Amino acid sequence: MNSKLPDDKTLFDQQLKQFMPPGSFDAHAHFYRPQDAIAGLPPSAENSAGFSGWQEYCEKQELWMGTLRPSAGLFFAIPNPKLERQGANQFVLNEIKDQPGSRALLLVTPADDPAEVEAQIKAGPFSGFKVYHVYADRTDTLEAEPQEFIPEWVWELSQQYSLSIMLHMVRARALADPINQDYIRDHCLQYPEARLILAHAARGFCGNHTTEGIASLRGLDNVFFDTSAICEAQPFEAILREFGTTRLMFGTDFSVSELKGRCVSIGDGFLWLGEQNVNWETSTFAQPARVGLESLLALKQACHTLRLNDPDVERIFCTNARQLLGIQTAPTQNLTQETYKRAKQLIPGGTQLLSKRPEMFAPDCWPGYFREASGCEVIDLDGKKYQDLATSGIGSCLLGYRDPDVTDAVVRRVQLGSMSSLNSPEEVELAALLTELHPWSDQARFCRTGGESMAIAVRIARAATGRDEVALCGYHGWSDWYLATNLPRKSAETGTTLDKHLLPGLEPAGVPMGLSETTHPFTYNDIDGLRQIVKERGSRLAAVVMEPTRYTHPDPGFLETVREICDECGATLVIDEITTGWRLTLGGAHLHYGIEPDIAVFAKALGNGHPIAAIIGKRSVMDAAENSFISSTYWTEGVGPTAALATVRKMQSVNVREHIDQIGEAFRAGWSDLGKRHQLPVKVFGHSVLLHHTFDHPQAAELGTLFTIRMLEHGFLTGSGFYPTLAHQTRHVDKYFEAADTVFAELAQALKQDDLSTRLTTPVRHSGFARLTPSPKS
Incomplete structure (x- = not known):
């Protein structure tokens, strides 16, 4: 062992101090009492046993992280078949009672009474459940299928109360195992209000397993991951590539984080290297570092490989877990709306595309800017998530946002160089x-x-x-050749000839009169x-x-x-x-x-x-x-x-045409059915793959504006059109109309009470081209 190598504190200061943001949230950590023996952990884990609550957690992490140690976290007991769970769960609650920014998970087993568990959920500030394979009714629990240790009532309660489930997958190939894949996919779809946290980067101790299996989770809106105890960048990179920055949450797996060693992928498996199974004295160039430090180094490498910036990294460390758990963060800055206000001062017309102006949807409410977009999910600058059931990038993303196959091809081209003095062979x-x-x-x-x-x-x-x-x-x-149609001519007035051709009010200012x-x-x-x-x-x-x-x-x-x-x-x-x-x-x-x-x-x-x-x-x-x-x-x-x-x-x-036709027809039927049910005059027209919808009423613009505002509150982008994509699934349409049902009820009431205008707190949306600032001639 080389004594000249930096110790953990020095290594953290050298490699991680500029990477890790302050105020981080630990999404995976354990509290335990002296009698809570640790089972199933890496070599020498038993040496860390002892009393560990909030104070000890802070003290031990500060030894090497200093002031950057997590300021809050999601805590739960260490699973053990012989654990006195009631006392262990209560101990966790007691330790966070004076930490309002922290949360706890309830450790449960299939043998528990669901009624008693529900009572605990109602009585205590538990944010969800911790399940673990050691409670499966079999000897070789490391080969247990998820349903053997996750009772169905855990999902039912999580659905009912919007709770989180922390799952440490087992079976040899973890996320690459079809049994695990099918279980996760089926249950996440069946229980959309439950939030599944796949611990240890989907148990990516062998990075190939997460990389191989991550695509099986594509399109799931309620699956999340923590980074705890993963010491290689590969599984983090796979998650970030598939889901972006909003699903991965920093976690330490305290007190495993305090062990010396690391887990390494070997072939189609993994091995923990620690002080008990490696003779570190034989190495000139290595000495064991804390698992927590190794995990942070791996996360840093993944963030570097994916070219993430500081706000991206801050999401992983600070924001994602707090948003998932409903923990109030800093006061909302409303950066999205402020950015558009600034844009209108700097950019004529506010945007580069008329169809993306917020005034076309819901002035002062429509989120004009996105931070991330994937599938049919869009995230604005304030971190708010929306399902896009509008026109999907004004018709530009037929496969859905950030399609993985297209993205892979583009990233390859960019990394190899996208421009030179020579031509691109791809054009041929x-x-x-x-x-x-x-x-x-x-x-x-x-x-x-x-x-x-x-x-x-x-x-x-x-x-x-x-x-x-x-x-x-x-x-x-x-272009001039087209807008010339609206130049003065003998047979028509200026600016009206094109009004019947999709966008009314297109002014030909700047188009040469000679093109008339x-x-x-x-x-x-x-x-x-x-x-x-x-x-x-x-x-x-x-x-x-x-x-x-x-x-x-x-x-x-x-x-x-x-x-x-x-x-x-x-x-x-x-x-x-x-x-x-x-x-x-x-x-x-x-x-x-x-x-x-x-x-x-x-x-x-x-x-x-x-x-x-x-x-x-x-x-x-x-x-x-x-x-x-x-x-x-x-x-x-x-x-x-x-x-x-x-x-x-x-x-x-892929038969894109068949898929988008089915999604579009489901949307058409839903819009028409809602109109009939609430006795609202609606119109839905166009091809199933290019749908348009509106209200057949003198106050159609007001109704449409209020509808859009209310649907934004439900987490949907919607306007006057729906262009389905390969990423849209029936569940997205069903959820949209579940929300729209309540909005239609309000719209019908507003018309009945004749108070539609009083319910609108913003201007009515535009229906065509219009200046955003007064004309110099006015």
């Missing part, structure tokens, strides 16, 4: 894949956003035909309207630009006739698949309807949250792109094409 692969999925197409160009991709498509069409004018149907972005009457709108399924445009301007039409569908299917023959008209007049048929693409079929919706355009444009869902847009087309048209200067540096970076490849390949392997 993506061009081949998109043209393969759309056999009518031959070539592809890429950019990064929907608006610019439509501008490119129109440029190519104009270059290919030598013509200037465009017939259009629907919404196609912010270069675009000619027609409405969906109005073939006569298009014929009239062609009759008057056909020889000047470069393109007919339209979405294949938006709210309804095309009338029989409509799209086919549009194709024929384009062929007759020589116009390029440009199909905008930015919103519709990948939802009705694998590829563009035009495939679903059997139509071959000349150009099709994709964005939004193509990259599942990463910027990428594609313009695919026939060679006869796309060749014209070489005759026009269409070029930009950041169209050549590698992340966008990489994300698109991963997204499309996943959609090739």
Whole structure:
């Protein structure tokens, strides 16, 4: 043993003092009395036996952590088959009675009377239960299945009272064991108000087990993890990659934390190395450190690998456990709302996207900024969690937020370098894949956003035909070519022509007057309207630009006739698949309807949250792109094409269309049923995969605003649309309508009592484009 190596206090100061934040919360620690013998712990654990309460806990941790030792924690007795549990549980309660920031778990066994346990829960400040394998009715308890030591009434009580269950998994492969996986998944879904804490990073003493099994918990909203006694970074990294920073909680496993040694993964198992089974005198370069210190070093490494910042680390140490246990933290700063107030002073319009303005949902209430997003869960800057049953990133995340397969591909590309003086080979692969999925197409160009991709498509069409004018149907972005439709013209007033095309009130300020009457709108399924445009301007039409569908299917023959008209007049048929693409079929919706355009444009869902847009087309048209200067540096970076490849390949392997159709139809039925039940006039329309919902009432905006506000209070993001994703499950829709039922009851009462306006404490939401600040002319 090398005496020149730093002792634990010195090592903590050198390696961890700048990492560990003050005021940490220990989510896994034991109190015990002298008679509470320790069983089933690593070598030399018996040496730590003795009296240990709050004072001893603080004193022992301060020896090496100093003032950074945890300020509060979640405490419970040490499980032992011979333990006098009533006294042990009471001892834990007594030790925290003067520590208002701490909580206790009740150690229970299958033999306990559930009625007596419920009485204890009601009488004492227990936050949940500690269960342990030694209470299974078998000899080899390390191979016990969870149901052998977790009675069902523990789940039932946890569901009823929103309690936590601390589970130390057993069986040889822990989370990699299908029996454990199935049990956890089934029970977390059956008891959604219960909170399951998987101790020791899902018993990740062998890191491979947590890494291998973590995906089995994907999508569960009520599973959490503590870091206690894990001495390797691997299981922490697996949890952080799968769940982000909000599910992992710092824990010490005191008094195991005070032992000298560590646990190491070996093959498909693990081994505890301690003072009793290792001859440390034979090593020149090692001496045993405390388990607690080894665990902190592993956590630090995981946080570094995942590039977490100080607020992320603070969540793990301080915030997550307190939020889970309902412990009041520092006064709410309302950082989310304050950030938007600041944004309106610094950013014209407040945001980069009109559809993300809080004023479009619930002014002064809508959480305008996210800190984390995963699946269909969004966490704002204040740590509030919401289930997103709105438009899922304005239609950009069809697989759900932070899809693991897409994220893995993107992280690989970023780590290898996403930009250089050379080109990204992924764009060639993506061009081949998109043209393969759309056999009518031959070539592809890429950019990064929907608006610019439509501008490119129109440029190519104009270059290919030598013509200037465009017939259009629907919404196609912010570019001059499109907003020119709202310039003054002989047949319409300024700013009204596009009002029937999704977003009303789009002002053409800054659009050159010379573009007036270069675009000619027609409405969906109005073939006569298009014929009239062609009759008057056909020889000047470069393109007919339209979405294949938006709210309804095309009338029989409509799209086919549009194709024929384009062929007759020589116009390029440009199909905008930015919103519709990948939802009705694998590829563009035009495939679903059997139509071959000349150009099709994709964005939004193509990259599942990463910027990428594609313009695919026939060679006869796309060749014209070489005759026009269409070029930009950041169209050549590698992340966008990489994300698109991963997204499309996943959609090739998973039937996304079938899933989102089922979720959407369930939502449609739920909205209609609630309206009937509460006698509220509602409308729900659009495809199941692109639903829109509102109130059919003169005060629809007021009703919608109050509905959104109340649903925010229930933990849901909702507006006037629902775009289902692969991450949405039936349980999310069911829970949404469970909350919406109470809100609809209030809305019906408000209309009956004619006091809707008095219930609104914020302005009514906007319904289209509007300035956030007074016009300079006003």
